[in-house]
Amino acid sequence: MRKVKGKTDRVVVVGAGLAGLSCALRLAGAGREVIVLEREAVPGGRNGLMKKDGYSFDTGPSVLTMPGLIADALACVGERIEDWLELMPLKPLYRAFYADGSQLDVHANTEQMEAEIAQNINADEAAGYRRYVDFVTKLYKYEMNDFIDRNIDSPLNLLTPNLARLIALGGFRKLAPKVSQFLKDPRTQRVYSFQAMYAGVSPQQALAIYAVIAYMDSVNGVFFPKGGMHAVPRALAGAATRHGVTFEYNTTVTKVEKNGSRATAVMTSDGQRIECDVLVLNPDLPVAWRELLGKTPISVKRLNYSPSCVTILAGSSKSYDHLAHHNIHFGNSWDGVFDELITKKQLMSDPSLLVTLPSKDDASLAPSGKHSYYILFPTPNLDAGIDWKKMKSVYKDQMYATMQARGYEDFGNSVEVEHVTTPLDWQEMGMERGAPFASAHTFLQTGPFRPSNMAKGYENVVFTGSGTQPGVGVPMVLISGRLAAERILGPVK
Numbered sequence: 001m002r003k004v005k006g007k008t009d010r011v012v013v014v015g016a017g018l019a020g021l022s023c024a025l026r027l028a029g030a031g032r033e034v035i036v037l038e039r040e041a042v043p044g045g046r047n048g049l050m051k052k053d054g055y056s057f058d059t060g061p062s063v064l065t066m067p068g069l070i071a072d073a074l075a076c077v078g079e080r081i082e083d084w085l086e087l088m089p090l091k092p093l094y095r096a097f098y099a100d101g102s103q104l105d106v107h108a109n110t111e112q113m114e115a116e117i118a119q120n121i122n123a124d125e126a127a128g129y130r131r132y133v134d135f136v137t138k139l140y141k142y143e144m145n146d147f148i149d150r151n152i153d154s155p156l157n158l159l160t161p162n163l164a165r166l167i168a169l170g171g172f173r174k175l176a177p178k179v180s181q182f183l184k185d186p187r188t189q190r191v192y193s194f195q196a197m198y199a200g201v202s203p204q205q206a207l208a209i210y211a212v213i214a215y216m217d218s219v220n221g222v223f224f225p226k227g228g229m230h231a232v233p234r235a236l237a238g239a240a241t242r243h244g245v246t247f248e249y250n251t252t253v254t255k256v257e258k259n260g261s262r263a264t265a266v267m268t269s270d271g272q273r274i275e276c277d278v279l280v281l282n283p284d285l286p287v288a289w290r291e292l293l294g295k296t297p298i299s300v301k302r303l304n305y306s307p308s309c310v311t312i313l314a315g316s317s318k319s320y321d322h323l324a325h326h327n328i329h330f331g332n333s334w335d336g337v338f339d340e341l342i343t344k345k346q347l348m349s350d351p352s353l354l355v356t357l358p359s360k361d362d363a364s365l366a367p368s369g370k371h372s373y374y375i376l377f378p379t380p381n382l383d384a385g386i387d388w389k390k391m392k393s394v395y396k397d398q399m400y401a402t403m404q405a406r407g408y409e410d411f412g413n414s415v416e417v418e419h420v421t422t423p424l425d426w427q428e429m430g431m432e433r434g435a436p437f438a439s440a441h442t443f444l445q446t447g448p449f450r451p452s453n454m455a456k457g458y459e460n461v462v463f464t465g466s467g468t469q470p471g472v473g474v475p476m477v478l479i480s481g482r483l484a485a486e487r488i489l490g491p492v493k
Contacts, residue, residue, distance in 0.1 A: 004278055010276055012274055013036045022480070026482060093106045110129075124184070135169065139212045140215045326355075353376060357372070392420060466480070
């Protein structure tokens with residue numbers, strides 16, 4: 001495994017996103033002096049926080065899986081997750097609503113999920129689900145150590161016995177046909193393959209190895225931290241501070257100073273010059289190259305990006321008895337949705353959407369008697385050429401109309417606080433092409449073919465976050481922080 005060269009005593013981490021925080025904790029635990037520079041007033045990066053009129057909204061990820069990765073980061077400084085976070089397992093994980101009026105609750109407990117499928121579909125489909133769980137559990141077992149939780153310098157690093165096992169399982173076939181070997185009903189096929197969207201590809205395009213994401217949530221479980229998702233970066237930053245990490249908030253890094261092949265310092269917008277032995281960059285990788293390092297490799301310029309989304313953070317006086325914490329509403333169209341988003345780069349004509357209700361499990365996130373909603377509609381990224389300055393208000397109204405048609409009676413009129421984020425807004429927050437799911441996990445942008453976390457031309461600059469290995473999603477960026485730390489410290493057992 002390649003490592004940074006030279007001294008590593010003083011590390012500057014740019015960005016207090018989940019990956020930067022995971023990295024900082026590991027470095028602090030190993031005795032390094034760590035300084036984290038964050039442009040916002042709070043930690044979290046994409047896992048941000050907005051407060052308004054008594055409401056607290058998470059601005060980024062709403063689904064938390066694999067909490068053991070948080071516990072692992074905290075353990076690097078001798079802290080226990082139980083002392084920092086109160087995690088609630090969600091039951092159900094999701095509630096799926098379909099265009100024919102049917103619904104399906106998704107449970108982590110396989111016996112409970114078998115019963116749910118047998119009752120709402122049929123016994124054969126329940127048996128197929130059990131076989132699918134066995135398949136994704138094996139995928140996880142074979143993938144995690146060799147292909148996800150590991151620094152990969154070359155495709156040759158993949159030549160392990162587990163590669164042969166993955167090939168034999170069919171892990172390198174397409175996801176949708178693989179899922180259909182086990183699940184025959186369109187409803188279960190959708191609820192166990194939509195997770196490919198997190199990787200920026202359609203179930204038809206994704207490799208079957210990405211069914212591991214379905215394992216991470218639909219088998220391993222989905223959790224909700226008391227205080228909202230932003231409680232996670234608050235906990236990580238709090239523990240890091242307790243163990244000597246220095247945080248400078250409201251501090252924007254504008255330039256990296258270089259001497260030969262080494263980064264020697266960073267410059268900030270307020271005129272500070274902060275020296276470093278090692279530099280860890282948590283901003284979106286292509287943005288970090290362009291804006292901080294000043295020269296973008298051709299391979300990074302050629303990246304293809306995931307679809308984007310429009311989100312509405314809504315404070316409302318309305319409640320609906322039929323909702324769970326996470327609610328997925330599927331339209332009639334499925335293959336067509338992804339064709340529109342990815343190939344045609346158009347807005348969905350028959351939308352599928354996510355509605356999350358954080359205040360259902362934590363009433364403190366909204367004023368008494370009120371409710372907080374997180375609404376997400378997938379959209380094309382900025383490569384589509386949509387004028388979001390003109391479309392922002394128009395599309396917001398279309399989203400409310402879709403929700404009305406999907407059972408959210410009079411929702412639009414009940415909203416008293418709202419914040420709309422479009423692909424253009426994501427770009428202005430530092431996400432390339434306005435794509436919060438980063439570069440797509442196509443075959444040639446996966447594993448050793450994804451941008452390296454070692455900056456070419458520098459011997460002491462390391463990337464972390466969703467733009468580098470292993471990829472996008474809360475579990476992946478937490479792992480990314482560990483992989484970045486290992487580039488500095490060597491393998492950590």
